[in-house]
Amino acid sequence: MSMEAARKPQPSDRFTFGLWTVGNRGRDPFGDAVRPPLASTTVVERLSELGAYGVSLHDNDLVPIDATAGERDRIVREFQKALQDWNLRVPMVTVNLFYDPVFKDGALTSSVRSVRQYAVEKTKRAMDLGAELGAEIFVLWGGREGSEMDGARDARQGLAYYRESLNTLCEYVKTQRYAMRIALEPKPNEPRSDIYLPSVGSMLAFIQTLDDPEMVGVNPEVAHAKMAGLNPVHEVAQALDAGKLFHIDLNDQRIGRFDQDLRFGSDDLKGAFYLVKLLEDSHYLGPLHFDAHAYRTEDAEGVWDFAAGCMRTYLILKDKVRQFYExxxxxxxxxxxxxxxxxxxxxxxxxxxxxxxxxxxxxxxxxxxxxxxxxxxx
Ligand SMILES: [Mn+2]
Known part of the structure; x- marks a missing residue:
């Protein structure tokens, strides 16, 4: 294979993107959307053309939160047809437990029993959707599982609620006989002031307290580790060491900034090199998932430059790993x-x-x- 051909992404490279990543409209806390919405079927088509392996989604990236059962089934059918037409997989599905105002003081850890129950039910429906789409990994990012002040809910109580919710969800996966493992995604802060279980190490310790620790692993994210001032390579290494690297979110981030979700390798090429080296050395076989988005300066075409760039940088660095050994x-x-x-x-x-x-x-x-x-x- 020529050098240039080796840099062309193939489905066998296992690159995946979230619907919400290429579909990101450039909204930020200070400014409105700069790009039009992107149809899920268009995302499938364009990702397939670029050589991706799969697409991931939150339940509500595909199905609006208030959709009727009929609307849901129609949307899922259309999406499945596009997946089939464009030969794209859905290796991972996740649930949105952060956007709706009902989750403002937590979802699986809310002090309100009704909110916790709703969050668990919403997650079960997202798991059903994942099973229908063939996903074998279910990611849980607890974006609202935390606090601004600790004078009301004791953080130990928050963790107890988290454990109870996760035990219920693991039980559900087993009862339904879904071939699905759960990957918890740590993040130190944002949107909450402080989010429970902020690092891979915290998650790994917590997982051991669950009823079915073998069903649950982690989904480390480069940007989340860097937000905490940690070394993403060491975070991922610890997950691998524990046999818990079920999934990974690749992107980039400047240390000490807000959650930037930059294109993979765009900030720290050397860190990206060491991460690719670790993943290749360890023979990690899961999806190489990009959880990032295009700069707000970009129009629709810039989004595909962003997506192609993530994959191309990974492949170039993979080749650099080969050169390292040669x-x-x-x-x-x-x-x-x-x-x-x-x-x-x-x-x-x-x-x-x-x-x-x-x-x-x-x-x-x-x-x-x-x-x-x-x-x-x-
Ligand atoms: Mn992520």
Whole structure:
């Protein structure tokens, strides 16, 4: 395969996008929509033409929250026809438990029993939709599961409600015999001041307290980790280490900013390189899902530049990973480092301690080689 052909996305690359990502209309807290709505069937057609594998959705990206049963079935049928015509899959479905004002103080963790029950029922219906579309992953991002003040609901009570809701939902998946696993998506803040279970590590610890911990994993997102000032590569590595990387949200973000959902690799190419390297090294086989959107400056065509760019950057970085392993200078630097680390030199004396304390690791040399690989001069 030629170099350029290797950069053309194929369904076998497992790239997926949310309906809400390419369908994002550029609204922000200070400004209105700048792009017209995009029909779900158009998204399916364009993503397929670009070489994507699949499309994901929140229940209400496809079916309006107030749709009648008849309307719902008609919309789902039309969507399924487009999926079939354009040979696109739906590997993941999620539920919108954040947009409607009813969820303003939480959904699965609301102190109002009626709201919790409604949120659980809404999630069950989204799971039904997912099963109908063949999704094997159900993502839960608890955008409203948190607080602005902790004087009313004790955070421990919030977690207890979360656990109870998740146990009910796992039970439902089993009862319905859905081939579906749940992936919890951590985010530290926004839209709430503070969201419960803000990182991969918090989620992993919480999952172990559920009735069916094996059914539940995580969906780390690059931008969410960076918002918390964390290293997304380490977040994903911890999920992999726990056998819990059920799904991943690829995008980018400047550290310390609001939730930007930038095109993959658009902010931190080196971080993106290490993330691609981790995913490829670990043989992760799930969807490579882009949860991002085009800049607000873009019109409809800019959206497809954005989508193509996400996939192309991933494939270019995947090729850089191959080069990393084939580059003799990088590999011999690594071999020297490994041999140096493994030398037999137990620390029994001050001289031994000084030996290890004073020797150089030569990471400067290796890092510069990697920079030059990414910069394309190697
Ligand atoms: Mn996400």
């Amino acid at each position: 580059d003799t200078e990088i590999q011999s630097a690594l071999a020297e480092w490994r041999a140096w680390c493994e030398q037999e030199r137990p620390i029994h004396s001050r001289e031994d301690r000084e030996f290890w304390g004073q020797a150089g690791y030569r990471y400067e040399r290796l890092d510069q080689l990697i920079n030059e690989l990414i910069l394309g001069v190697r």
